[in-house]
Amino acid sequence: MLKTLDDCAPGLAPNGKMAVTEGGPLKVSGAGRDALLNCLISGGDERLECEPATGLNMYGHGPSPRPRDLAFGSSTASTISAPAFAAVGAYHADLVREMETRPAAEIYAREIARMRAKLLRLLGLDRSAGPSQVDAIMATSGTDIHLFAASLLARQGDRTLMTITLMGNETGSGVMTAASGRHFMSCVGGNRPVGKGEELSPGHATRNTTVAVRNADGTLRSEDEIELELRGLIELARAAELRCLLVVTDVSKTSLLAPSLETVFRLKERFGAMLDIMIDACQFRVSAATIRAYLAHDFLVAVTGSKFLAGPIFSGALLCPPRMSDRLKQRSLPPALADYCAKADWPEGWVARDVLPDHANFGLLLRWKAALFELERFVGMSEDKVIAVLSAFAEAVGKRLKQDSAFEMLDSRPIDRNRLWGERQASRWDEIPSIFSFYLRNPHRGGILTATESAAVYKNLAVEQGGLVPVRLGQPVRCADFGDMPASALRICLSAPLIAGACESADALDGMISQAMTVLDRTADMAAQLTSQPSIARASGV
CATH class of the missing domain: 3.40.640.10 (Type I PLP-dependent aspartate aminotransferase-like (Major domain))
Incomplete structure (x- = not known):
């Protein structure tokens, strides 16, 4: 555990490894941004560690914003948004200044x-009073x-x-x-x-x-x-x-x-x-x-x-x-x-x-x-707007996954909390699914992609290639065995920041759904590419 903010000093992460950004190792300097990034990946276990070459942890995410990513993988992990990063940066600077005069443990x-x-x-x-x-x-x-x-x-x-x-x-x-x-x-x-x-x-x-x-x-x-x-x-x-x-x-x-x-x-x-x-x-x-x-x-x-x-x-x-x-x-x-x-x-x-x-x-x-x-930000939004965004996303993504031969939806069921309330209540945003799980189908030999092939698709999409921005899906989930072949489902999902952005206007909602369709296009294309060249999947190391 960290005892002082100095343990997040610029250049080195708390585990002694070089701290990294998405572009590579940070320069050893006194920059507040460097110390902030180091602090964001401190105080946990090895799952927080970032690889020096990529600046990403085992989930494929780093401590700094990546606004260009098509980020529809929040069921696994997320990258901090630019507005949240700015707020955290200002907060971190205030803590650093206070550390000059007060003990770390007291501040924490x-x-x-x-x-x-x-x-x-x-x-x-916070409404209850008393012990x-x-x-x-x-x-x-x-x-x-x-x-x-x-x-x-x-x-x-x-x-x-x-x-x-x-x-x-x-x-x-x-x-x-x-x-x-x-x-x-x-x-x-x-x-x-x-x-x-x-x-x-x-x-x-x-x-x-x-x-x-x-x-x-x-x-x-x-x-x-x-x-x-x-x-x-x-x-x-x-x-x-x-x-x-x-x-x-x-x-x-x-x-x-x-x-x-x-x-x-x-x-x-x-x-x-x-x-x-x-x-x-x-x-x-x-x-x-x-x-x-x-x-x-x-x-x-x-x-x-x-x-x-x-x-x-x-x-x-x-x-x-x-x-x-x-x-x-x-x-x-x-x-x-x-x-x-x-x-x-x-x-x-x-x-x-x-x-x-x-x-x-x-x-x-x-x-x-x-x-x-x-x-x-999320709880301050109108529930009607949130429901509208979730419903539009669910309709568009559900229709695409059902009708496109590149995908096969994983078996699921509606979210039912009626027993919790005792009687049927008005529509609630959290009853609308925000995670959609699907298998990938092999366009060349037919059938479902293997777990290894799905993992290769996931991994390759997350890397910027040929000028295409990274695609962030939920990690493959091992869901089935078809005979002796293990199969995994990928996931496309909404996050609170995506919903908040889509609530701003009809154009913003259309843009978000268009991005989701692009994500599914890219996923289907990558599956077709990898299955046409099996050696590529093997070379991916998954």
Whole structure:
């Protein structure tokens, strides 16, 4: 973790590697921009590291704006927008000046508390008074949130916890490991190596099991089948005197709400206090009203600022409703979590703070600054306009994917939250899908592209070639096996900044949809090019 802003000094990233921009290594200078870029990629794990040659991290994004990109890949990660970057730059400069006279830890504690308060205010969660209120635990990533939740709930009355999550292809590659109370990366804060998969607290790891929402061929399993499996798992846990945490994903990588809320509420009614619910809303494709409704049912809610909100990767928060806060704030944490968070990341009055250091993670602070910049802009827009933009995009993209022989849409279902509200409400923007998943078809031999071929298409589109700007899609998601051939789906999606831009005028909306059609044109062309020359796909290294 960073102790001072000087740890983000120009020229070197916190891990000791040369800091980079999208054009290559930064010059070692005193420029404030260099220090800002270094700080934006600090205070996390190796997923934040950028390659010197490209200036991009493992997700294909860097810390500086890339306004020329056709950015329709926010289901994986995003690049900071130019307006957010300007706001973060001014904020960073103010912090640097204040650092001359005040301790870093003191500044960080004050500022992360302000970020927490602003997040709650923008979500309409700052209205409760008194000791019982919604709390927000700040985290570097969504995967860290799963680790925090498992650690908090791991022991109650000497009963071991079992977590139930969706398979990682619908959530995240490290979620299952984190949900079992284990290190999910090989390095943690400060670049300290750890044993990936090792227990944070030896002998006290939780148990984890997963549920698939798709059949082997990528089609969706029935809700009845999933509910029956979940009920059986929780019955086994009850018989073994375990507690359970069921993680509900709203929405998943491929735009699913799973398991269904009808299933969730029936399970909660059946199993009562032994079953806790956490909503994984880390895509943040949910409205403030939806979040408030989940919290009103005493569900934990996990969000991040790096997907739909399009902030830089690595900013998260675990929202705890009042009764859960009252219950969890007296829980201690494994000392090993000191590598994942700082004392100030947890709300005042939580016992968890006692084992955590007074570190200052200015990287997390700046990334949340960018995410909240976008959230504030988004929540200030008319819902009618947002619905109009989402509906127009869904109609245009859905029609193209269904009618163009270059694509095959992945099996999906509507987002249904009626059970959350108790009765049918007016149309809500978060009921309209903003992620569209599709396979690529091979125009030469027929059939679906293999997972390797789809990954090659994704990778090549993200590189500027022949004067064509990079195309950013959602990373391929392994969704099916056709015989012995694995297949992956790519994703085209909207982000809050894209929606905000399209809300400005009819011409802006038409322009955004035109860009989306260009993205699909380029994707189909790249698939045709690579499959006509298989050696190119192999040479791509995927």
